Amino acid sequence: MLSFPNAKINLGLNITEKRSDGYHNLETVFYPINIKDSVEITDAEFTSCKIHGIDIPGDTNDNLCVKAYHLIKQDFDIPAQQINLLKNIPIGAGLGGGSADCAFLIKLLNDKFGLGLSVSQMEDYARQLGADCAFFIENKPVYAFNKGDEFEHCEIDLSAWFKVLVKPPVHVSTADAYALVKPQKPLQSLKEIIHLPPTTWKNKVINDFEPSVFAKYPQIHQIKTSLYDAGATFALMSGSGSSVFAIFNEPVKLPELESNNLVFYNI
Ligand SMILES: C[C@](O)(CO)[C@H](O)COP(=O)(O)OP(=O)(O)OC[C@H]1O[C@@H](n2ccc(N)nc2=O)[C@H](O)[C@@H]1O
Numbered sequence: 001m002l003s004f005p006n007a008k009i010n011l012g013l014n015i016t017e018k019r020s021d022g023y024h025n026l027e028t029v030f031y032p033i034n035i036k037d038s039v040e041i042t043d044a045e046f047t048s049c050k051i052h053g054i055d056i057p058g059d060t061n062d063n064l065c066v067k068a069y070h071l072i073k074q075d076f077d078i079p080a081q082q083i084n085l086l087k088n089i090p091i092g093a094g095l096g097g098g099s100a101d102c103a104f105l106i107k108l109l110n111d112k113f114g115l116g117l118s119v120s121q122m123e124d125y126a127r128q129l130g131a132d133c134a135f136f137i138e139n140k141p142v143y144a145f146n147k148g149d150e151f152e153h154c155e156i157d158l159s160a161w162f163k164v165l166v167k168p169p170v171h172v173s174t175a176d177a178y179a180l181v182k183p184q185k186p187l188q189s190l191k192e193i194i195h196l197p198p199t200t201w202k203n204k205v206i207n208d209f210e211p212s213v214f215a216k217y218p219q220i221h222q223i224k225t226s227l228y229d230a231g232a233t234f235a236l237m238s239g240s241g242s243s244v245f246a247i248f249n250e251p252v253k254l255p256e257l258e259s260n261n262l263v264f265y266n267i
């Protein structure tokens, strides 16, 4: 059985406070985009994971897909699975690729073995694997709060815009990025601002990771500047970086950004 986990971008990200468990409370809007991995499960003698495409650093047994399998296996008598992962979503890019893979694996196991898990039960499993993971169960635009794992429906549709994503050859560690931010309550909640027209978002819809990540990696800041210079209506770094997305009111081609970065058009 096969599925195609997709990446996300964060339309705004306010880091509001540090929690006693070491995590941070935040508010963001998660928006699914059209950059996808592929994950397949087949019955096997023992459970293992084969990775194709982009190399994932570290031990394959630590892959979030393997962790998702063992989490479900604790509660259900499911047979061993061979997991084939084709990795296309850039890593360390703020795109939630690993989170998407494990959430989609939970959905695959639920479907393949008729486990009868509800959306909220699958979200509870996903939450145990990472703060971003639960979003990918429903995989619809949401306003997210707490650790980024509690959701409210968000009526937002960017399908009329031409969306571009630029990924520089820089890997930002999520934990390191959080360590550099000083949490603060925003003057106005993202929940309200996000419903204003995108033409008003510039400098209003912000990402609290940008100042410290831009200071450490000026080339990421330069990408954002170049996207605005190219006529973007709105541009922002996604999550803890390193990728930057932009929305344009018509199709564009950005050859000067292509020379040093991966550029994804029409995401
Ligand atoms: C940056 C975002 O992508 C924004 O959507 C997410 O907050 C990151 O979510 P994620 O990658 O699923 O994060 P996890 O794998 O759960 O945590 C990685 C590390 O990020 C930090 N972390 C993550 C989420 C959060 N709300 N507060 C944090 O402080 C913690 O140091 C944690 O050890």
Ligand SMILES: Nc1ncnc2c1ncn2[C@@H]1O[C@H](COP(=O)(O)OP(=O)(O)OP(=O)(O)O)[C@@H](O)[C@H]1O
Residues within 6 Å of the ligand: 056, 057, 058, 062, 063, 064, 065, 090, 091, 092, 093, 094, 095, 096, 097, 098, 099, 101, 102, 132, 172, 173, 174, 239, 240
């Ligand atoms: N299936 C997987 N795909 C990608 N990375 C994985 C996976 N499983 C485990 N990882 C580990 O998770 C780390 C971060 O991966 P990922 O691409 O999800 O994060 P990210 O780009 O920082 O996105 P975000 O911070 O938005 O979750 C990688 O360095 C890798 O070691």
